Structures are given as C-alpha cells and as structure tokens.
Amino acid sequence: MPGSKAGWSTLALFAWVSPAFPVGAYTYSHGLETAVDEGLVEGLVGLQAWLTDLIDHGAIRNDAILVAATWRAGRDKDVAAFTEANDLALALCPSRERRLEAVGQGNAFATAIRAAWPDAAFAWPEGDLAYPAAFGSACAVAEIDLQSSLEAFGLAFIQNLVSAAIRLGVVGQTDGQRVTAGLVPQVHRLAAMSAGSALDDLGGCAQRSDIMALRHETLYSRLFRS
Numbered sequence: 001m002p003g004s005k006a007g008w009s010t011l012a013l014f015a016w017v018s019p020a021f022p023v024g025a026y027t028y029s030h031g032l033e034t035a036v037d038e039g040l041v042e043g044l045v046g047l048q049a050w051l052t053d054l055i056d057h058g059a060i061r062n063d064a065i066l067v068a069a070t071w072r073a074g075r076d077k078d079v080a081a082f083t084e085a086n087d088l089a090l091a092l093c094p095s096r097e098r099r100l101e102a103v104g105q106g107n108a109f110a111t112a113i114r115a116a117w118p119d120a121a122f123a124w125p126e127g128d129l130a131y132p133a134a135f136g137s138a139c140a141v142a143e144i145d146l147q148s149s150l151e152a153f154g155l156a157f158i159q160n161l162v163s164a165a166i167r168l169g170v171v172g173q174t175d176g177q178r179v180t181a182g183l184v185p186q187v188h189r190l191a192a193m194s195a196g197s198a199l200d201d202l203g204g205c206a207q208r209s210d211i212m213a214l215r216h217e218t219l220y221s222r223l224f225r226s
Contacts, residue, residue: 009144012117016135018154019163022112023105023131025156029164029224030059031212032103036168037219040208044175047165048182050209051158055186058206060157062092064194065202067136067153074122074140082137084123088199089130094210097217097226100190104225105131113138150191158183 015021034052035041041050054060066089073082093099106129113134114121122137134151139149162176171179194201216226 006128009142010148012120012142013139013144013148013152016109016113016138017152019160021109023108025105025160026163027224028101028105028226029159029168029216030054030098030161030226031209031214032161032164032218033168033222033224034212034216034219035209036165036170037216038212040212041165041170044171044179047162047170048179050187051161051179051183053206054161055154055158055183055190057204057207059098059204060154061194062202062204063089063132063157063188064150064154064190065197065199066130066132067139067150068146068194068197069199070133070136071140071149074137077123079123079125080142082133083095083125085199086125086130086133087135088202090128092202093130095213095217098210098213101226102130102132103128106134109134109138117142145192150194151187153182154187154190155180158187166222 019026027121032041041047041121066085069085073079073085089102090099093102095121109131110121110124110129117138120138120142122141124134124137135153136149143175159180162171162180165171166176213226
C-alpha cells in the first residue's frame with residue numbers, strides 16, 4: 001500500500017465502517033427483528049429509545065469497551081492481551097445468533113483486512129475473532145486514534161440497526177436519519193467513556209434485547225440472521 005499510514009488511516013476508517021465493506025453487517029438485526037415482531041419497537045420514538053438503551057446499557061457499550069481494550073493490545077503488539085479480550089468478547093455472547101453475529105463479522109473483517117489492507121493486519125491468533133476485537137486491533141495497527149475508532153464503530157453499529165429498522169418498516173428513510181442524528185451525541189459520550197475503560201468495566205442490563213436475540217432463533221419468518 002503506497003504512502004505512510006498517517007496518510008491513509010482516516011480514509012481507511014471510512015472504508016472499514018462503510019456498508020460496502022464485506023463483513024455482512026446488513027444481514028444482522030441484533031434481535032431487533034423479534035422486538036418489532038412482538039410490538040416492542042414502534043416508530044421513531046420507540047426505535048430511538050431501544051437504541052439508546054443499547055448504547056447506555058447493552059451490547060454497544062460493551063463492544064466499545066472491547067474495541068478500546070483490543071486497540072491498546074494492537075498498539076502494544078500484545079497478542080496475549082488481545083486473546084484475553086477476544087475470548088471474553090466471545091464468552092459474553094448471550095445466544096447462538098449473537099455469537100454468529102460477532103464471529104461472522106469479525107472473521108470476515110480480518111479476512112478483508114489481510115487481503116486488501118495488509119499493513120493494518122494484527123497478528124491475530126488462530127480461531128474465531130469477535131468483530132469489536134478485530135476492528136479495534138486493526139485500527140491501532142493502522143495508527144488510527146482511539147477516539148475516532150470508537151466513534152466510527154459506535155455510529156456504524158447504530159446505522160446498521162437503523163437500516164434494519166427501515167427494512168422492517170419501523171421508520172422511513174427520513175425518520176431513520178433523524179434517529180441517527182439524535183444519537184450522535186450519545187455515541188460521542190460513549191466513545192469518551194470507553195476510551196478510558198478497562199475490561200472490568202464490562203457489564204450491562206439490556207435483558208430485553210438479549211431475550212429478543214434468544215427468541216429470534218425460533219422466529220417463524222424472518223429477514224435477518226440475528
């Protein structure tokens with residue numbers, strides 16, 4: 001890849017969180033499909049409240065902490081620290097489909113980085129990679145600052161679920177953008193918090209989201225893999 005890392009790192013970040021990056025994010029709803037099916041998420045207000053809880057108390061918060069931990073491991077070239085965080089990320093998946101979501105995207109992200117952005121590849125160990133772990137470590141190797149990495153990851157997570165909500169008929173395109181714009185300040189605060197976090201800060205209480213992920217496994221008719 002021509003040029004220094006400093007010259008392409010920001011553009012690389014834009015590429016990695018783009019819907020065109022081949023991680024298959026569009027195939028996952030993170031249990032949102034079941035929540036919509038059961039009438040728990042309706043309209044702009046309902047969607048924004050659901051996503052707010054994920055940022056403050058659910059998987060988005062935990063994933064941001066894991067991005068920060070693996071970013072530091074990538075910066076320090078610490079494979080042992082990376083492995084600890086990655087193993088914990090996999091263990092925290094509360095259902096089969098949540099694990100599929102984490103591993104499917106993580107393995108695909110690492111494959112794409114190795115093939116197209118090899119200067120950003122971390123010394124990932126053999127076995128499954130959780131998406132936040134693969135993402136955080138690659139950002140560090142690419143010399144992308146931690147705050148920007150966290151903000152991009154968090155916003156991409158939100159945008160993917162908003163896209164899922166649009167396809168499920170919860171909101172239209174314009175209201176989807178209103179939801180995204182309304183959550184930007186919270187994503188910024190989450191990034192600031194998780195930048196100074198440690199693995200001991202992991203935890204959450206978004207039980208309804210986890211239950212929806214479990215029920216999605218037996219949903220009769222569905223559009224998404226989780």
